[in-house]
Amino acid sequence: HAAKQLAKREETLRHAINHKAALEALIQLVTVRNLSYNCSSWPELHALISAVNPAADDLISLSHGSIQKLVSNSFRVHKDMLRRKLQSTPWKLHLSADVWSAPNHKAFLGICVKFVDPDAKEALQALLALSELPGLDGPGSHGGAEQWKLLQHVLEDYNIWNKVGFYTGDNHGSNDKLCRLLANYLQEKGVDWEAKTRRIRCHGHIVNLAVQAFLFIDSKEAARAALEHIEDTDESAFGTDFSERIKPQRAQGWRRLGPLGKVHNISIHMRENDYRWNEFKKRAGRSLGLDNDTRWNSWFLLLDTTLNLQSYVEWYQKKYYQDLRDDYLTPDEWSALG
Incomplete structure (x- = not known):
């Protein structure tokens, strides 16, 4: 009788396990918390699961390669869900992008989208891609043409090129070039997209430059000279160049x-x-x-x-x-x- 009760208890515990939900939770844990793929073999994690449900001890007994495949599959599934949402929304999709340099000196372009969920009718945002810049003009370069190459791939991969609304980027001149390339691309497809009116600059960046000038430049002439030096330069990194131009002012002494x-x-x-x-x-x-x-x-x-x-x-x-x-x-x- 005791053996039957024990077997029934174990069966009940096993039936309580949602394998699909558990694996998805494991994938989320690995990706969101940036854990290594071998975390599924950690004794501490197995002890935690066994404490919650003794019948689930072997639930995550997976190899490193299996975890990696699960993560890749989950990424493809979620990406496809996002793709369908973006394609089905009747409203415009607003893009933003920025260059980020990793500690290993590799440059990446992050491309995000803001959109209205057609079902929930609420504003959402999502990361579309975080791709390494190809460095066409040399290591670490991130000109407008290089960024456009990555953005074009994203637009075509998600098939959302006909839904582009506004584009937000910092005041780097390469973003002006990128928007012109985007406008030309859309024009060839019969879509009218005006680069100057659809390009949104980073307000925080502008305010920051004004504060830098206030802090570090001691005359209107010095500020004017710094601005004239980078004016009308298509690929000029406005914020970076402005900071570089005013560094001599700082170098004269913090005091x-x-x-x-x-x-x-x-x-x-x-x-x-x-x-x-x-x-x-x-x-x-x-x-x-x-x-x-x-x-x-x-x-x-x-x-x-x-x-x-x-x-x-x-x-x-x-x-x-x-x-x-x-x-x-x-x-x-x-x-x-x-």
Whole structure:
């Protein structure tokens, strides 16, 4: 009798297992959390599953190759679902793209779409592709023609070239060229797409450039010279070139920025020595952070953190007064920062 009860219990537990849902959950876990394919052999993961359902111990006993195939198959299924949604929506599809450089110095183009789900009637967004740039003009190059080559493939792969609405990209001149190539391509297919009116520039990028000019350029003439240097250059990386043109202004000394430049130097002083950095962090509960060319809000975060930790920064600059004598923040400068 006991054996029958045990067998019935085991059968019940096995019937409770949804194999399809479990495998899909495993795929999501691997891809979203960026786990290695051999995670299916982790004893800890098997222990967790067995604790929930003892009959499911062998549920994920899969080889590395099997996991890889499942991920690839799942990708194809989800991509096809997205393709059908994009093709069936009666509204325009709005694209955005940006270049990203990986730590291994490879350049990728991320292409995203914003659209209205025809069933749920809600705005959604999705990643269409994250493709490595071919580097036609040399390693790391990402001109408009190179980006267009990848975008064209995406439009044809998803068969959505006839639904393109607006295109959003940063102020790099290559995006102007890409939009002209897109307009020519669509014109050949009988679709009228005006590059100038359909091209949306990155507002955050524009604001960031204005703030950089405010912080780092000390005269209208210097700003005008920097702008004239990159004006009307089709492939000019506007934001990058502008930053490069104003770097000499910064190179003349961070202290010329006044209190903000001193804050930068204090943060650098902390980072130059592990003991000082850990000493401040232990006392204040966190580090100051540091401005960064590629993080547009980094100056704000540095200033905001400094003001929130003012008493600790004052303690630090008093302790290391000999090193920071020229960067010592006075009461008036603290008021200016606030």
